[in-house]
Amino acid sequence: MYTHDKQFIKAGKPFNETDKAILMIHGRGGSAADIISLQRFLKIDDMAIFAPQATNNSWYPYSFMAPEQDNQPALDSAIAIIGEVVEELKVNGVLEEQIYFLGFSQGACLTLEYTARNAKKYGGIIAFTGGLIGQQLINQRYQGNFQGTPILLTSSDPDVHVPVARVTDTAKVLEDLGGHVTLQFFKNKAHSISREELDLANKLL
Template sequence: MIHNPNNIRTAGKPLEEASKVMVMVHGRGGSAQDILSLSNYINDKDFAFVAPEAHNNTWYPYSFLRPMQENEPYLSSALEVLESLRGRLQSDFNFKPTQIYWLGFSQGACLMLEFIARHATEYGGVFGLSGGLIGPPDTPRAYEGILDKTPVFLGCSDHDTHVPKERVLESEQVFKKMGADVTTKLYPNFPHSINEDELNIVNLLIAGSK
Protein backbone atom coordinates (compact mmCIF):
# COMPACT_ATOMS: atom_id res chain seq x y z
CA MET A 1 0.00 0.00 0.00
CA ILE A 2 1.38 3.42 -1.01
CA HIS A 3 -0.52 5.53 1.51
CA ASN A 4 -0.32 4.56 5.16
CA PRO A 5 -3.89 4.23 6.56
CA ASN A 6 -2.51 4.70 10.07
CA ASN A 7 -0.99 8.10 9.28
CA ILE A 8 -3.86 10.07 10.80
CA ARG A 9 -4.14 13.30 12.81
CA THR A 10 -7.06 14.24 15.03
CA ALA A 11 -8.63 17.36 16.55
CA GLY A 12 -11.79 18.32 18.43
CA LYS A 13 -13.37 15.91 20.87
CA PRO A 14 -11.76 12.52 21.50
CA LEU A 15 -13.30 9.88 19.25
CA GLU A 16 -14.55 7.97 22.30
CA GLU A 17 -16.55 11.00 23.50
CA ALA A 18 -17.79 12.58 20.26
CA SER A 19 -21.35 12.14 19.01
CA LYS A 20 -20.23 12.76 15.40
CA VAL A 21 -17.03 12.70 13.41
CA MET A 22 -15.78 14.63 10.40
CA VAL A 23 -13.23 13.09 8.05
CA MET A 24 -11.16 15.91 6.51
CA VAL A 25 -9.13 15.18 3.37
CA HIS A 26 -6.28 17.54 2.43
CA GLY A 27 -5.34 18.70 -1.05
CA ARG A 28 -2.22 18.18 -3.15
CA GLY A 29 0.82 19.49 -1.28
CA GLY A 30 -1.23 19.95 1.87
CA SER A 31 -1.16 17.97 5.09
CA ALA A 32 -3.52 16.51 7.65
CA GLN A 33 -2.60 19.35 10.00
CA ASP A 34 -3.46 21.95 7.33
CA ILE A 35 -6.96 20.65 6.71
CA LEU A 36 -7.57 20.11 10.43
CA SER A 37 -7.15 23.86 10.93
CA LEU A 38 -10.62 24.19 9.34
CA SER A 39 -12.06 22.48 12.41
CA ASN A 40 -11.68 25.85 14.16
CA TYR A 41 -14.42 27.19 11.87
CA ILE A 42 -16.95 24.43 12.60
CA ASN A 43 -19.43 25.79 15.14
CA ASP A 44 -20.69 22.43 16.38
CA LYS A 45 -18.52 21.34 19.31
CA ASP A 46 -19.67 17.71 19.40
CA PHE A 47 -17.30 16.68 16.60
CA ALA A 48 -14.17 14.64 16.56
CA PHE A 49 -12.10 15.50 13.47
CA VAL A 50 -9.86 12.98 11.76
CA ALA A 51 -7.55 13.64 8.81
CA PRO A 52 -5.52 11.03 6.95
CA GLU A 53 -2.24 12.16 5.37
CA ALA A 54 -1.10 11.18 1.88
CA HIS A 55 2.31 9.74 1.13
CA ASN A 56 4.50 12.71 0.12
CA ASN A 57 1.41 14.93 0.65
CA THR A 58 -0.17 13.90 -2.68
CA TRP A 59 -2.99 11.40 -3.10
CA TYR A 60 -2.31 10.75 -6.80
CA PRO A 61 0.25 12.22 -9.24
CA TYR A 62 -1.76 13.72 -12.12
CA SER A 63 -4.87 15.81 -12.64
CA PHE A 64 -8.15 14.24 -11.53
CA LEU A 65 -9.35 14.76 -15.12
CA ARG A 66 -6.78 12.32 -16.57
CA PRO A 67 -7.71 8.69 -17.36
CA MET A 68 -7.94 6.89 -14.03
CA GLN A 69 -5.31 4.29 -14.85
CA GLU A 70 -2.69 7.07 -15.16
CA ASN A 71 -3.19 7.83 -11.46
CA GLU A 72 -2.86 4.20 -10.41
CA PRO A 73 -1.88 2.56 -8.13
CA TYR A 74 -1.98 5.77 -6.05
CA LEU A 75 -5.69 6.41 -6.55
CA SER A 76 -6.78 2.95 -5.45
CA SER A 77 -4.49 3.15 -2.42
CA ALA A 78 -5.95 6.55 -1.50
CA LEU A 79 -9.52 5.25 -1.79
CA GLU A 80 -8.53 2.29 0.40
CA VAL A 81 -7.32 4.71 3.09
CA LEU A 82 -10.78 6.31 3.26
CA GLU A 83 -12.48 2.91 3.25
CA SER A 84 -10.23 1.69 6.06
CA LEU A 85 -10.87 4.86 8.06
CA ARG A 86 -14.62 4.61 7.65
CA GLY A 87 -14.50 0.97 8.71
CA ARG A 88 -12.56 1.79 11.86
CA LEU A 89 -14.88 4.65 12.78
CA GLN A 90 -17.83 2.26 12.53
CA SER A 91 -16.29 -0.84 14.13
CA ASP A 92 -13.95 0.65 16.76
CA PHE A 93 -15.94 3.75 17.76
CA ASN A 94 -19.50 2.72 16.84
CA PHE A 95 -20.25 5.70 14.61
CA LYS A 96 -23.26 5.13 12.37
CA PRO A 97 -22.91 6.45 8.79
CA THR A 98 -25.34 9.26 9.68
CA GLN A 99 -22.86 10.41 12.36
CA ILE A 100 -20.00 10.53 9.83
CA TYR A 101 -19.38 13.75 7.88
CA TRP A 102 -16.87 14.24 5.07
CA LEU A 103 -15.00 17.38 4.02
CA GLY A 104 -12.30 17.69 1.39
CA PHE A 105 -10.46 20.48 -0.39
CA SER A 106 -9.08 20.38 -3.94
CA GLN A 107 -7.46 16.98 -4.62
CA GLY A 108 -8.85 15.85 -1.28
CA ALA A 109 -12.35 16.92 -2.33
CA CYS A 110 -12.05 14.96 -5.59
CA LEU A 111 -10.86 11.85 -3.74
CA MET A 112 -13.52 12.15 -1.05
CA LEU A 113 -16.37 12.75 -3.54
CA GLU A 114 -15.30 9.77 -5.64
CA PHE A 115 -15.18 7.63 -2.49
CA ILE A 116 -18.68 8.77 -1.44
CA ALA A 117 -20.09 7.99 -4.89
CA ARG A 118 -18.58 4.50 -4.75
CA HIS A 119 -19.70 3.89 -1.14
CA ALA A 120 -23.06 5.60 -1.09
CA THR A 121 -25.26 5.47 2.01
CA GLU A 122 -26.91 8.07 4.21
CA TYR A 123 -24.07 10.12 5.74
CA GLY A 124 -24.34 13.10 8.06
CA GLY A 125 -23.02 15.45 5.37
CA VAL A 126 -20.57 15.67 2.47
CA PHE A 127 -18.68 18.90 1.74
CA GLY A 128 -16.58 19.07 -1.42
CA LEU A 129 -14.68 22.37 -1.67
CA SER A 130 -13.05 22.99 -5.09
CA GLY A 131 -13.46 19.45 -6.35
CA GLY A 132 -15.50 17.01 -8.42
CA LEU A 133 -15.78 13.35 -9.34
CA ILE A 134 -12.62 11.78 -10.77
CA GLY A 135 -11.94 10.80 -14.38
CA PRO A 136 -12.03 12.26 -17.91
CA PRO A 137 -15.22 13.86 -19.31
CA ASP A 138 -16.57 10.62 -20.81
CA THR A 139 -16.33 8.62 -17.55
CA PRO A 140 -19.45 6.48 -17.07
CA ARG A 141 -20.99 7.37 -13.70
CA ALA A 142 -22.62 4.02 -13.03
CA TYR A 143 -22.43 4.20 -9.24
CA GLU A 144 -24.57 1.89 -7.16
CA GLY A 145 -26.11 2.84 -3.86
CA ILE A 146 -28.32 5.64 -2.59
CA LEU A 147 -27.28 8.73 -0.62
CA ASP A 148 -30.81 8.99 0.80
CA LYS A 149 -31.11 12.76 1.34
CA THR A 150 -27.51 13.15 2.57
CA PRO A 151 -26.73 16.90 2.53
CA VAL A 152 -24.02 17.45 -0.11
CA PHE A 153 -22.37 20.83 -0.66
CA LEU A 154 -20.21 21.57 -3.70
CA GLY A 155 -18.46 24.94 -3.63
CA CYS A 156 -15.97 26.16 -6.24
CA SER A 157 -14.87 29.15 -8.28
CA ASP A 158 -16.56 29.49 -11.66
CA HIS A 159 -13.07 29.90 -13.16
CA ASP A 160 -11.01 27.54 -11.00
CA THR A 161 -7.51 26.87 -12.31
CA HIS A 162 -7.76 23.14 -11.52
CA VAL A 163 -11.44 22.28 -11.43
CA PRO A 164 -13.68 23.13 -14.42
CA LYS A 165 -17.14 24.27 -13.36
CA GLU A 166 -18.59 21.71 -15.81
CA ARG A 167 -17.23 18.92 -13.59
CA VAL A 168 -18.73 20.49 -10.48
CA LEU A 169 -22.12 20.70 -12.21
CA GLU A 170 -21.81 17.13 -13.53
CA SER A 171 -21.01 15.93 -10.00
CA GLU A 172 -24.06 17.81 -8.72
CA GLN A 173 -26.30 15.91 -11.16
CA VAL A 174 -24.74 12.55 -10.30
CA PHE A 175 -25.28 13.07 -6.56
CA LYS A 176 -28.84 14.30 -7.12
CA LYS A 177 -29.61 11.14 -9.10
CA MET A 178 -28.22 9.14 -6.17
CA GLY A 179 -30.76 10.78 -3.87
CA ALA A 180 -28.57 13.38 -2.15
CA ASP A 181 -29.85 16.81 -1.14
CA VAL A 182 -27.30 18.86 -3.09
CA THR A 183 -26.36 22.52 -2.64
CA THR A 184 -23.98 23.88 -5.29
CA LYS A 185 -22.42 27.33 -5.36
CA LEU A 186 -20.02 28.73 -7.96
CA TYR A 187 -18.16 31.88 -6.89
CA PRO A 188 -17.39 34.41 -9.67
CA ASN A 189 -13.65 34.74 -10.37
CA PHE A 190 -12.71 33.37 -6.95
CA PRO A 191 -9.21 31.88 -6.49
CA HIS A 192 -8.60 28.18 -5.82
CA SER A 193 -9.17 28.40 -2.07
CA ILE A 194 -11.81 28.15 0.65
CA ASN A 195 -13.97 31.17 1.48
CA GLU A 196 -16.06 32.27 4.44
CA ASP A 197 -19.35 31.75 2.64
CA GLU A 198 -18.50 28.09 2.02
CA LEU A 199 -17.77 27.55 5.71
CA ASN A 200 -21.06 29.28 6.61
CA ILE A 201 -22.94 26.87 4.31
CA VAL A 202 -21.13 23.90 5.86
CA ASN A 203 -22.18 25.08 9.32
CA LEU A 204 -25.78 25.63 8.20
CA LEU A 205 -25.97 22.12 6.72
CA ILE A 206 -24.48 20.60 9.89
CA ALA A 207 -27.00 22.48 12.02
CA GLY A 208 -29.84 21.29 9.77
CA SER A 209 -28.72 17.66 9.89
CA LYS A 210 -29.31 17.22 13.62
Protein backbone atom coordinates in the same frame (compact mmCIF):
# COMPACT_ATOMS: atom_id res chain seq x y z
CA MET B 1 4.33 5.31 -8.53
CA TYR B 2 3.24 5.20 -4.91
CA THR B 3 0.56 4.02 -2.51
CA HIS B 4 -0.47 5.39 0.87
CA ASP B 5 0.15 4.26 4.42
CA LYS B 6 -2.71 4.66 6.85
CA GLN B 7 -1.63 7.68 8.87
CA PHE B 8 -3.82 10.46 10.19
CA ILE B 9 -4.20 13.20 12.78
CA LYS B 10 -7.03 13.09 15.32
CA ALA B 11 -8.64 16.03 17.07
CA GLY B 12 -11.97 17.00 18.58
CA LYS B 13 -13.89 14.80 21.00
CA PRO B 14 -12.81 11.29 22.00
CA PHE B 15 -15.21 8.51 21.01
CA ASN B 16 -16.46 8.07 24.57
CA GLU B 17 -17.81 11.65 24.46
CA THR B 18 -19.43 11.78 21.02
CA ASP B 19 -21.27 9.69 18.46
CA LYS B 20 -20.37 11.99 15.54
CA ALA B 21 -17.21 12.19 13.44
CA ILE B 22 -15.85 14.11 10.47
CA LEU B 23 -13.20 13.07 7.96
CA MET B 24 -11.24 16.07 6.64
CA ILE B 25 -9.24 15.39 3.49
CA HIS B 26 -6.47 17.75 2.41
CA GLY B 27 -5.60 18.91 -1.09
CA ARG B 28 -2.50 18.45 -3.24
CA GLY B 29 0.55 19.93 -1.53
CA GLY B 30 -1.39 20.30 1.71
CA SER B 31 -1.34 18.19 4.83
CA ALA B 32 -3.62 16.68 7.43
CA ALA B 33 -2.51 19.47 9.81
CA ASP B 34 -3.53 22.13 7.25
CA ILE B 35 -7.06 20.82 6.74
CA ILE B 36 -7.65 20.04 10.41
CA SER B 37 -6.81 23.66 11.25
CA LEU B 38 -10.16 24.60 9.67
CA GLN B 39 -11.82 23.27 12.82
CA ARG B 40 -11.57 26.71 14.38
CA PHE B 41 -13.92 28.08 11.65
CA LEU B 42 -16.36 25.16 11.62
CA LYS B 43 -19.13 24.02 13.94
CA ILE B 44 -17.57 20.65 14.68
CA ASP B 45 -16.63 21.02 18.36
CA ASP B 46 -18.94 18.11 19.22
CA MET B 47 -17.29 15.66 16.77
CA ALA B 48 -14.31 13.35 16.61
CA ILE B 49 -12.10 14.73 13.84
CA PHE B 50 -9.91 12.55 11.62
CA ALA B 51 -7.60 13.91 8.91
CA PRO B 52 -5.71 11.30 6.86
CA GLN B 53 -2.28 12.21 5.45
CA ALA B 54 -1.31 11.48 1.84
CA THR B 55 2.12 10.11 0.94
CA ASN B 56 4.16 12.95 -0.65
CA ASN B 57 1.28 15.32 0.28
CA SER B 58 -0.60 14.21 -2.82
CA TRP B 59 -3.40 11.66 -3.12
CA TYR B 60 -2.61 10.97 -6.79
CA PRO B 61 0.05 12.39 -9.12
CA TYR B 62 -1.85 13.98 -12.03
CA SER B 63 -5.04 15.96 -12.63
CA PHE B 64 -8.27 14.40 -11.41
CA MET B 65 -9.37 14.48 -15.06
CA ALA B 66 -6.30 12.64 -16.38
CA PRO B 67 -6.77 9.10 -17.75
CA GLU B 68 -7.42 7.03 -14.64
CA GLN B 69 -4.56 4.59 -15.23
CA ASP B 70 -2.12 7.53 -15.03
CA ASN B 71 -3.14 8.09 -11.39
CA GLN B 72 -2.83 4.45 -10.35
CA PRO B 73 -2.06 2.81 -7.99
CA ALA B 74 -2.14 5.96 -5.83
CA LEU B 75 -5.83 6.69 -6.53
CA ASP B 76 -7.13 3.24 -5.58
CA SER B 77 -4.89 3.29 -2.52
CA ALA B 78 -6.26 6.70 -1.48
CA ILE B 79 -9.87 5.53 -1.82
CA ALA B 80 -9.01 2.43 0.23
CA ILE B 81 -7.50 4.60 3.00
CA ILE B 82 -10.73 6.59 3.28
CA GLY B 83 -12.63 3.30 3.54
CA GLU B 84 -10.31 2.10 6.30
CA VAL B 85 -10.85 5.28 8.32
CA VAL B 86 -14.64 4.96 7.90
CA GLU B 87 -14.43 1.38 9.19
CA GLU B 88 -12.39 2.56 12.18
CA LEU B 89 -15.07 5.13 13.01
CA LYS B 90 -17.77 2.47 12.79
CA VAL B 91 -15.81 0.09 15.03
CA ASN B 92 -15.70 2.90 17.59
CA GLY B 93 -19.48 3.24 17.56
CA VAL B 94 -20.05 6.02 15.03
CA LEU B 95 -22.98 5.22 12.74
CA GLU B 96 -22.64 6.04 9.04
CA GLU B 97 -25.44 8.60 9.32
CA GLN B 98 -23.29 10.45 11.89
CA ILE B 99 -20.16 10.49 9.69
CA TYR B 100 -19.40 13.74 7.86
CA PHE B 101 -16.87 14.27 5.07
CA LEU B 102 -15.06 17.47 4.10
CA GLY B 103 -12.42 17.92 1.42
CA PHE B 104 -10.68 20.70 -0.48
CA SER B 105 -9.47 20.51 -4.10
CA GLN B 106 -7.79 17.12 -4.58
CA GLY B 107 -9.26 16.13 -1.22
CA ALA B 108 -12.73 17.24 -2.40
CA CYS B 109 -12.36 15.05 -5.50
CA LEU B 110 -11.37 12.09 -3.34
CA THR B 111 -14.23 12.76 -0.90
CA LEU B 112 -16.74 12.79 -3.75
CA GLU B 113 -15.29 9.70 -5.43
CA TYR B 114 -15.33 7.64 -2.23
CA THR B 115 -18.84 8.66 -1.18
CA ALA B 116 -20.35 8.27 -4.67
CA ARG B 117 -18.93 4.74 -4.91
CA ASN B 118 -20.33 4.03 -1.42
CA ALA B 119 -23.52 6.09 -1.34
CA LYS B 120 -25.32 5.73 1.99
CA LYS B 121 -27.11 7.96 4.46
CA TYR B 122 -24.21 10.03 5.84
CA GLY B 123 -24.28 13.04 8.13
CA GLY B 124 -23.17 15.31 5.32
CA ILE B 125 -20.60 15.83 2.56
CA ILE B 126 -18.74 19.09 1.89
CA ALA B 127 -16.60 19.41 -1.23
CA PHE B 128 -14.76 22.71 -1.67
CA THR B 129 -13.62 22.95 -5.34
CA GLY B 130 -13.73 19.39 -6.64
CA GLY B 131 -15.57 16.89 -8.81
CA LEU B 132 -15.79 13.19 -9.51
CA ILE B 133 -12.56 11.67 -10.80
CA GLY B 134 -11.70 10.43 -14.29
CA GLN B 135 -11.25 11.52 -17.88
CA GLN B 136 -14.91 10.60 -18.33
CA LEU B 137 -17.38 9.73 -15.60
CA ILE B 138 -18.16 6.00 -15.36
CA ASN B 139 -21.67 6.13 -13.93
CA GLN B 140 -21.99 2.40 -13.26
CA ARG B 141 -19.27 2.55 -10.60
CA TYR B 142 -21.39 4.87 -8.46
CA GLN B 143 -23.51 2.66 -6.21
CA GLY B 144 -26.00 2.96 -3.37
CA ASN B 145 -28.40 5.63 -2.17
CA PHE B 146 -27.58 8.76 -0.20
CA GLN B 147 -31.15 8.82 1.19
CA GLY B 148 -31.21 12.60 1.29
CA THR B 149 -27.70 13.14 2.68
CA PRO B 150 -26.98 16.91 2.49
CA ILE B 151 -24.12 17.56 0.06
CA LEU B 152 -22.43 20.93 -0.49
CA LEU B 153 -20.44 21.56 -3.68
CA THR B 154 -18.69 24.91 -4.08
CA SER B 155 -16.22 26.11 -6.69
CA SER B 156 -15.03 29.10 -8.68
CA ASP B 157 -16.33 30.05 -12.11
CA PRO B 158 -13.84 29.60 -13.62
CA ASP B 159 -11.31 27.58 -11.60
CA VAL B 160 -7.78 26.89 -12.82
CA HIS B 161 -7.95 23.16 -11.94
CA VAL B 162 -11.64 22.20 -11.78
CA PRO B 163 -13.90 22.84 -14.80
CA VAL B 164 -17.37 24.16 -14.03
CA ALA B 165 -18.88 21.48 -16.29
CA ARG B 166 -17.36 18.68 -14.21
CA VAL B 167 -18.77 20.16 -11.00
CA THR B 168 -22.27 20.42 -12.49
CA ASP B 169 -22.01 16.87 -13.90
CA THR B 170 -20.93 15.69 -10.44
CA ALA B 171 -23.93 17.39 -8.83
CA LYS B 172 -26.26 15.52 -11.18
CA VAL B 173 -24.67 12.14 -10.39
CA LEU B 174 -24.99 12.81 -6.66
CA GLU B 175 -28.63 13.87 -7.03
CA ASP B 176 -29.36 10.73 -9.06
CA LEU B 177 -27.92 8.76 -6.11
CA GLY B 178 -30.39 10.42 -3.76
CA GLY B 179 -28.22 13.24 -2.43
CA HIS B 180 -29.70 16.59 -1.39
CA VAL B 181 -27.20 18.77 -3.28
CA THR B 182 -26.46 22.46 -2.78
CA LEU B 183 -24.29 23.77 -5.64
CA GLN B 184 -22.70 27.21 -5.36
CA PHE B 185 -20.28 28.89 -7.78
CA PHE B 186 -18.32 32.07 -6.99
CA LYS B 187 -17.11 34.29 -9.84
CA ASN B 188 -13.31 34.35 -10.20
CA LYS B 189 -12.63 33.03 -6.71
CA ALA B 190 -9.06 32.12 -5.77
CA HIS B 191 -8.26 28.38 -5.54
CA SER B 192 -8.73 28.41 -1.78
CA ILE B 193 -11.53 28.21 0.79
CA SER B 194 -13.41 31.47 1.31
CA ARG B 195 -15.32 32.76 4.32
CA GLU B 196 -18.57 32.40 2.32
CA GLU B 197 -17.84 28.72 1.72
CA LEU B 198 -17.18 28.13 5.41
CA ASP B 199 -20.50 29.83 6.22
CA LEU B 200 -22.29 27.48 3.80
CA ALA B 201 -20.50 24.51 5.35
CA ASN B 202 -21.61 25.57 8.82
CA LYS B 203 -25.24 25.65 7.65
CA LEU B 204 -24.87 22.00 6.61
CA LEU B 205 -23.04 21.05 9.82
